[in-house]
Amino acid sequence: MKSSSGFSKFFKVATGIAAGGPILIVLAIIIALLIDSIPVFRFQGFSFFTGMSWDMGNSYSTALTIHGGEKAAFGASFGILPFILGTLLSSLIAIVIAVPVALMTALILVYKVPAPLQRILSPAIELLAGIPSVVYGIWGILVVAPFVQYNLAPVLLHLGTIIPFLGGPIQTGFGLLTAGLVLAVMIIPIVTATTRDLLAQVPKLPMEGAYALGLTSLEGIRFIALPWIRRGLLGAVVLGWGRALGETMAVLMVSGGAANMPTNIYSAVTTMASAIAADLDSAMNDYTNMSVHAITGLALTLLVITLVTNMVARLLVRIGRKSSDMEVQA
Amino acid sequence: MSMVSPNRTIFQSGFTANKNKRRSISLLFWSIAGILLILVLGIVVLILGTVVYKGLPGLTLTTLMTDTSGIAGGLENAILGTLVLIVASVVLSGVIGVLGGTYIAVFARPGIASVLRFATEVLAGVPSIIIGYFGYTVMVVQWGFGYSLLAAAISLGVLTLPYIVRTTEASLRQVPKTLYEGGLALGLTQEATLRKVMFRPALPGIFTGLLLAISIGLGETAPLLFTAGWSNFNPTLTLVHNPIAYLTYVVWTYSQEPYHAAHQLAYTAGLILVLLLLILNIGVRFLQRGSSQS
Numbered sequence: 160m161k162s163s164s165g166f167s168k169f170f171k172v173a174t175g176i177a178a179g180g181p182i183l184i185v186l187a188i189i190i191a192l193l194i195d196s197i198p199v200f201r202f203q204g205f206s207f208f209t210g211m212s213w214d215m216g217n218s219y220s221t222a223l224t225i226h227g228g229e230k231a232a233f234g235a236s237f238g239i240l241p242f243i244l245g246t247l248l249s250s251l252i253a254i255v256i257a258v259p260v261a262l263m264t265a266l267i268l269v270y271k272v273p274a275p276l277q278r279i280l281s282p283a284i285e286l287l288a289g290i291p292s293v294v295y296g297i298w299g300i301l302v303v304a305p306f307v308q309y310n311l312a313p314v315l316l317h318l319g320t321i322i323p324f325l326g327g328p329i330q331t332g333f334g335l336l337t338a339g340l341v342l343a344v345m346i347i348p349i350v351t352a353t354t355r356d357l358l359a360q361v362p363k364l365p366m367e368g369a370y371a372l373g374l375t376s377l378e379g380i381r382f383i384a385l386p387w388i389r390r391g392l393l394g395a396v397v398l399g400w401g402r403a404l405g406e407t408m409a410v411l412m413v414s415g416g417a418a419n420m421p422t423n424i425y426s427a428v429t430t431m432a433s434a435i436a437a438d439l440d441s442a443m444n445d446y447t448n449m450s451v452h453a454i455t456g457l458a459l460t461l462l463v464i465t466l467v468t469n470m471v472a473r474l475l476v477r478i479g480r481k482s483s484d485m486e487v488q489a
Numbered sequence: 490m491s492m493v494s495p496n497r498t499i500f501q502s503g504f505t506a507n508k509n510k511r512r513s514i515s516l517l518f519w520s521i522a523g524i525l526l527i528l529v530l531g532i533v534v535l536i537l538g539t540v541v542y543k544g545l546p547g548l549t550l551t552t553l554m555t556d557t558s559g560i561a562g563g564l565e566n567a568i569l570g571t572l573v574l575i576v577a578s579v580v581l582s583g584v585i586g587v588l589g590g591t592y593i594a595v596f597a598r599p600g601i602a603s604v605l606r607f608a609t610e611v612l613a614g615v616p617s618i619i620i621g622y623f624g625y626t627v628m629v630v631q632w633g634f635g636y637s638l639l640a641a642a643i644s645l646g647v648l649t650l651p652y653i654v655r656t657t658e659a660s661l662r663q664v665p666k667t668l669y670e671g672g673l674a675l676g677l678t679q680e681a682t683l684r685k686v687m688f689r690p691a692l693p694g695i696f697t698g699l700l701l702a703i704s705i706g707l708g709e710t711a712p713l714l715f716t717a718g719w720s721n722f723n724p725t726l727t728l729v730h731n732p733i734a735y736l737t738y739v740v741w742t743y744s745q746e747p748y749h750a751a752h753q754l755a756y757t758a759g760l761i762l763v764l765l766l767l768i769l770n771i772g773v774r775f776l777q778r779g780s781s782q783s
Binding site for chain 2: 167170171173174175176177178179180181182184185187188191192195259260263264266267268271272280282283284286287289290291292293294295296297298300301302344347351373375376377378401404405406407408411412432433435436439454455458461462465466468469470473
């Protein structure tokens with residue numbers, strides 16, 4: 160008995176240590192990125208965030224560019240604004256496309272599609288969430304990019320006279336719009352599934368009351384269901400956005416990979432996540448090591464943006480859930 | 490509550506009494522929703538169709554049983570490498586995750602539990618490329634592991650850990666606390682109560698979490714890019730200084746090459762990934778159905 164209670168104690172301590180794992184890992188990541196990115200902030204200053212030129216410099220030159228007491232390869236300049244813009248714009252396009260589609264898909268699945276059919280269709284849509292991002296990348300290369308180049312862009316070009324960002328030139332089909340479309344497909348299952356779960360929590364009685372008062376099903380949704388899930392829905396959207404911000408491989412394969420400021424919706428761009436993946440190899444050739452520090456700074460910036468986004472999302476989903484719980488109890 | 494009563498909202502928004510107009514607006518809305526639903530399902534079919542159509546011609550026994558060489562050859566090393574990586578990473582994250590989830594669900598005080606749960610959610614939100622980059626700077630460079638099974642498996646394990654913690658905690662929470670207390674009251678030790686009373690009903694849920702972790706690990710590329718490296722040979726069980734092949738690398742790198750043979754390998758690797766994920770997905774659904782019935 161005594162020895163087994165000793166084992167119990169050991170077991171409890173082991174579970175406690177394991178439970179501390181995630182918090183330790185998160186802290187370790189933040190600290191490691193912070194320390195390793197200090198040199199680039201010293202070298203580049205605040206223009207790290209506002210600079211429009213990302214250039215690792217000439218690593219064959221023996222001359223050095225020195226700034227803020229830090230050495231970097233000749234002509235090096237590390238401004239990550241093009242990556243920040245690429246990330247924000249591509250995820251914005253994704254959200255603008257994905258949210259209405261996901262919301263309406265979830266609504267029709269919950270309120271109109273017969274239950275047996277719903278049990279087949281919902282998993283089919285959620286299947287999208289499990290497809291590897293490199294497979295999305297292939298699909299983007301084979302299907303979406305040609306579709307954008309030859310079908311979608313020529314149509315959108317006509318709107319270019321009204322909306323400046325839609326004007327040409329079109330370039331290759333690999334760019335902002337294609338990345339946004341692929342990202343949209345990647346987050347549709349997330350938003351659809353979360354919205355469907357939220358809609359399932361909407362109490363039956365008020366909805367039936369709405370129908371009894373002669374409201375159409377659309378009005379019932381607009382005045383009962385949507386106000387009920389409002390906060391949770393916002394949380395679902397931000398959650399999907401967080402996913403789009405951090406996506407690396409699919410974007411890397413379809414965004415065109417240019418470190419320039421985008422001039423229109425067809426411009427080749429690079430996002431922060433895909434820039435890390437794309438540039439680390441060449442950064443290793445920089446003997447001053449400043450390029451690697453710059454990539455660390457990029458990673459830190461991306462981490463902060465996604466963490467804030469995710470925390471806001473989870474908070475909204477939780478508040479949304481709590482307020483609906485309280486309504487049920489009242 | 491902040492929730493406005495439905496009637497007031499309706500009157501505020503200029504509720505029109507014209508029934509036909511309201512009905513047709515509703516009908517229009519549902520027609521658009523129907524079209525969008527079909528569109529989304531169409532995209533699912535289109536993606537799967539593209540992968541099957543492009544990948545199937547390369548799916549031969551020779552492909553499965555030959556190593557890659559240069560830009561051609563087969564996928565044996567990549568398939569085996571992916572399997573080794575998955576097993577190693579899920580052993581790591583499975584042990585830590587199940588233990589950690591148990592602590593949060595059973596032992597932790599509510600305040601501590603919510604802090605730990607929050608940290609787990611935060612880790613789940615860290616982009617996978619950052620986990621990969623962290624793995625590179627810390628394990629590959631500083632600890633001197635080099636491109637290796639160990640660095641790659643730990644990176645993948647870190648990525649899948651939050652999902653296992655979360656599902657373990659949720660499944661244990663579904664077991665009534667009175668069962669746990671009853672076990673203790675009967676004189677069982679904490680560990681024995683957990684093992685005999687709590688884990689049995691929670692097992693399908695925990696197993697679902699492990700399958701989820703496997704399917705996430707299977708499809709990831711970003712955390713492996715700078716930790717696993719790449720090898721044209723079958724994986725050995727050497728832990729460090731030994732690069733290892735994996736399937737998603739083939740999809741990503743070979744689709745960028747200008748050769749047909751390379752493209753074919755990339756498509757076939759994509760098809761194998763999708764097939765494996767489909768099998769896992771069906772397994773998860775099967776488990777969930779089984780656990781919700783019992």
